[in-house]
Amino acid sequence: MRKPLSLFAPTLATLVLLLAAGCDKENKTIKIATQSPLSGAMSVIGSDIKSGTQLAIDQLGGPLTKMGYKVELAPFDDQGNPDTGVANAKNIVSDPAVLGVVGHYNSGVQIPSSEEYHAANLCNVSPANTNPKVTERGYAEINRVCGRDDVQGAVGAQFAKSKGIKTAYVLHDKTAYGQGIAEYFKKEAETQGMKVVGFAGTEEKANFDAILSPIIAAKPECIYFGGMFDQAAVLYKQARQKGFKGMCLSDDGFDSPDAAKIAGDALMQGAGTYFSTVSGPASVYPDAAKFVTDFKAKFNNNPQPFAAQSYDCTAILLKAIENAITANGGKLPARADVGKAVRALQNFKGVTGTYTFNAKGDPTTGKYFVIQVTSPDPASWATNKIDQTLSIAPPK
């Protein structure tokens, strides 16, 4: 048994050396990874986070190609699941060619996954994660282009107040995102003098009978749901069937045409359905028209919410990598330098706005919208009416 073993060791060593040499030759490739749900309930949005990034790499990878680098997309499916996200993150950081991550869709997935990015100094620009904790940890390489839930929850409460709502029942999905925003909504609603007649969390996805009984009994003028459309839309539909006539109000997790597919006419009934969001439909951004046309031409589909933001996240990463390469004399920069280059960008002009990041990684002004659902047809989701548009700086 000895001989084969003694032969095995040098063979292995040679293999490792060969592999290392192989990697050395390939380091002219730069990868941008995406992490978003590509399968399952939220894949409609998640796939377009990937597609937006793909489009940006195709259109804006030119300067890097001229420098002799090849830019590639490395898409990962986080399934909207924290465990999968972290496992993917470990894979991503172990690939030295990856210099930036665009993602995630869910804050509850981004927060644990970004711990891995942080440990490896890998730069992450998020198109959609609104939980304050995403940037409040003060990590130098974690950024986002969207607003924050502490502001968004308050925007929702102020909107309800402006529509004359006096009582609200607040529900959430018990995730970092949903519970977070529901608490901010509740706090602001009480500050505004509204009565919060109930506050509860639920992971239920089908049978809301039991949850709705106390809500119907409490007769609130508004049901606020902090969480994703796949629960909210079913809840609203069943609430209408039980005779709820008030306003349905939710957050940017509601922003998906699947919500209309699930709830249909129920969204039009009573006092209507509204949601706050950090990402207006691509059509509201004056510079996004070309993006929409190009996106349609390439993917044969209207861009979903957050596709344009993902395009911008990628644009920011590509620009930062380009700057870092220039600063490094044409050689591939360290990961940490990419993060620094992102923060160093001033007034970067993307299709959804002009971005400068503060010391935490928040954009210096965040845009917030309140949107009214105007059609039960999923195909008309992009034409929903924008009720309010606000620009608010992140809290200090």
Next chain:
Amino acid sequence: MRHFMGSVNLRQILMPIGQMAIFVTGAGVLCSAVMLVLALLFRGSGADQVLQATQGVGILTYTLNSLPQVLIDGVTIGFVYAAIALGYTMVYGVLQFINFAHSEIFAIGAFCGVESLIALNGLGVLAKASAMGSFLYLGLALVIGMAASGGMAVLVERVAYRPLRSSPTLIALISAIGVSFALQDIIRLVESMTSGQFYRVIPTFGNFDERITLFRIGSKIIDIQVKSVVVILAAVVMLVALNYLVGSTKVGKAIRAVSQDKNTAALMGINVNAMISLTFLVGGSLGGAAGVLYALKFTRIDPFVGFMPGIKAFAAAVLGGIGNLTGALLGGMVLGMIESFAGAYLGTYTMGSFGAEYKDMVAFLILILVIVFRPNGLLGEQVSQKA
């Protein structure tokens, strides 16, 4: 005709209906009584004061006001659980193992039923259907769901359980868990290849969403949705038919013989494999019908839709005494009722510190209590009735 009437054992039809009526009223009255006692005890408590402040009613009035709706919700979901639980309990009765893939059999029924309704809707026939027609189309969807689920259950038994029949039941159990995951992903795969959708939403048709007024108390109207009535009636008909099949037919006798002793049954000339397949067919199609009814009631399904109802129906089967048909019915009713009550009142009574999200915890806690004191379940001793 005379001959047929003569051969139908009326007792076998009336008895299960009577049982159901007793279980429904029993579970309802018991839960309501407990709730009213609690309401009296909670008068003057913090929860009472909160209610007075926010809604201007005391806790007793509040409880009484929502009681009818809570009971109706409990009965509806109870019947769905019962229909699924029968699948678990029948298989357990015959093979003494838990068919964990039953929750996915349920999901397959839901998907096939909903897909056929979506297809009909695409053809435009649903929108034009009369009230009678819409019931016929729903019936068609039910039959399609039942056929798909029954067929799949038989196939699963043939492929994944029969080769393992001589090995310890634990092995078959693991196989069942594997089948359960495989079926989930097969639904996902088929849906993503055909419709490209994750959710399927049952089309709106007929008058199923309308509400029928049951009675009035003062200015308060107690009403029930047409689809809840449909769910309850369909479940009752299926349960009676099953009871008749198992209790009063020759095949039923054969199934019972197989469940008591496979070897002796084989010696008596009973085709054991065929009877086991039949058990899966019947249990599976009940699960499939429950799936379509579930989709009708809660409107939206996804490939993982079977998990929660499946696990609860399994709990219901254990609660009633697994292997016992009447037990599954009782267990489903009790579990549905407890869940409905816990969900509706927990949040109010604990002033929001335990919300509706803990309803399953309460239901399962009671399950544990029952199992501690009656390890064989509520009706566990009546082995003679086991299928």
